[in-house]
Every structure is written in structure tokens, then in C-alpha cells.
Amino acid sequence: MRILLFWPKSTFSVSEVEALYELFKKISHSIFRDGLIHKEEFQLALFRNSNKKNLFANRIFYLFDQKCNGVIDFGEFVRSLSMFHPETPSGDKIDLAFRLYDLRGTGCIEREELYEMVLTILNESDLFLSEEAVEQIVDQTFKKADLNGDGKIDAAEWKTFASKNLALLKNMTLPYLKDITMLFPSFVLNSEVCEE
Incomplete structure (x- = not known):
């Protein structure tokens, strides 16, 4: 063939x-x-x-x-x-990760979406954290990523955040x-x- x-x-x-x-x-x-x-x-x-x-x-x-x-x-x-x-550029992986986390396809990542994805990733890794620990991860992520403080992470904010935290892309390779x-x-x- x-x-x-x-x-x-x-x-x-x-x-x-x-x-x-x-x-x-x-x-x-x-x-x-x-x-x-x-x-x-x-x-x-x-x-x-x-x-x-x-x-x-x-x-x-x-x-x-x-x-x-x-x-x-x-x-x-x-x-x-x-x-x-x-060998795919990290910028392309960052864009894909954003689309992955934007569960509702609204063009931004909301707290509930991030919470749900964090739980899923932890479960897939056979890691189990308390609800408080997961909330803390979500809070810290929003504190660092939600630059305009509107309670959502838009694509530009995600790109800035993920570029500084490339470990987030580990599952993207x-x-x-x-x-x-x-x-x-x-x-x-x-x-x-x-x-x-």
C-alpha cells in the first residue's frame, strides 16, 4: 500500500x-x-x-x-x-490545553471547569486530595492566572499563566x-x- x-x-x-x-x-x-x-x-x-x-x-x-x-x-x-x-511548540500545546479546560466552550475557563478538570487529572493519576486541597489549587490558580479579576481565565490570561508554568503541559506531550x-x-x- x-x-x-x-x-x-x-x-x-x-x-x-x-x-x-x-x-x-x-x-x-x-x-x-x-x-x-x-x-x-x-x-x-x-x-x-x-x-x-x-x-x-x-x-x-x-x-x-x-x-x-x-x-x-x-x-x-x-x-x-x-x-x-x-516537538510541537509549547504555544500550540497551551492553546490546546485551554480548549481542553474550557469545558463549556465559552472562550474562558471558569472555576467549576478548573475544579472538575483538577479532580479528573488527580483521579487519573491515582492521587486523591481532600476537597479543601483541590479548592486551594483552584484558588491559587485563579489568583495567579485571572489577571483582570473577573472570575474567569480568558485565552490571553491562560497563555501568560501556562507560559510561566510549563509543567501544566506535561499531559500534552x-x-x-x-x-x-x-x-x-x-x-x-x-x-x-x-x-x-
Whole structure:
């Protein structure tokens, strides 16, 4: 099979895109054999369980599903995953993180949204803090990020805050994407596409 695709704003090389195609095929055929990734397949790929409910995974699926049609096609998969590549500029990751935290899509992060995401991230990490400790994290974040004091963090405020606190972007980088061709070497070794 020969694939010749060009992705705008993609950090992946042609060989990496070919390897991602193999990964995409595995995920998109895990439950429904239609060449698209459904939410259940996405959950299965992340958690080995297609029924697990997770706010973070739901948000990522929502952001990957750029056409808002309930499935992820290969183009959406590559463009979205490129945002998690180790070489993607931190500014792009900051923008994606903002969209991830803006649960209601209002163009700002409200206290309840931040609280909900902090709880989700802690639970995913198997860390459990008291309600007071989580409130303190949210309070401190708003104290540092809500520069105009309106009770919301807008995109500009988030960019300023996240630029000074790059540890927030830890979940926005998947180191193995840099070596994706090592995970699927047979496909790449048989490739007819050159890197030019």
C-alpha cells in the first residue's frame, strides 16, 4: 500500500504518518470495522476498557473529532496527535490545553471547569486530595492566572499563566510519538514513499 499525504501543521514526518496509519487501523478496527475511531474504541485504546467514563478522555475525543460527527477519521487522528508530539511548540500545546479546560466552550475557563478538570487529572493519576486541597489549587490558580479579576481565565490570561508554568503541559506531550516508527517498523521499512 502506498500513502502520500501532507498534513498542514503536522509535526510528523512521512514515515511517522505511515506508522500512525498502522496504529489508526488497529484502533479503528478494535470494535467497529469501519475505518473510523468511535468513542468506545478510543476509550478501549486509552484504558483497555470501552465502558470507562472519563472526562479527560471525553474532552480529548471531542477535540480530536474536529468535524463533530461522533467519529475520528485518519486526518483528524494525525492532526490531533501532532499536537501531542514532543516537538510541537509549547504555544500550540497551551492553546490546546485551554480548549481542553474550557469545558463549556465559552472562550474562558471558569472555576467549576478548573475544579472538575483538577479532580479528573488527580483521579487519573491515582492521587486523591481532600476537597479543601483541590479548592486551594483552584484558588491559587485563579489568583495567579485571572489577571483582570473577573472570575474567569480568558485565552490571553491562560497563555501568560501556562507560559510561566510549563509543567501544566506535561499531559500534552506523548514522548513515544517521537519514536512511533519503532513501534511499527515493518510497515515503514516496506514503504515506497520518500521523506522529501
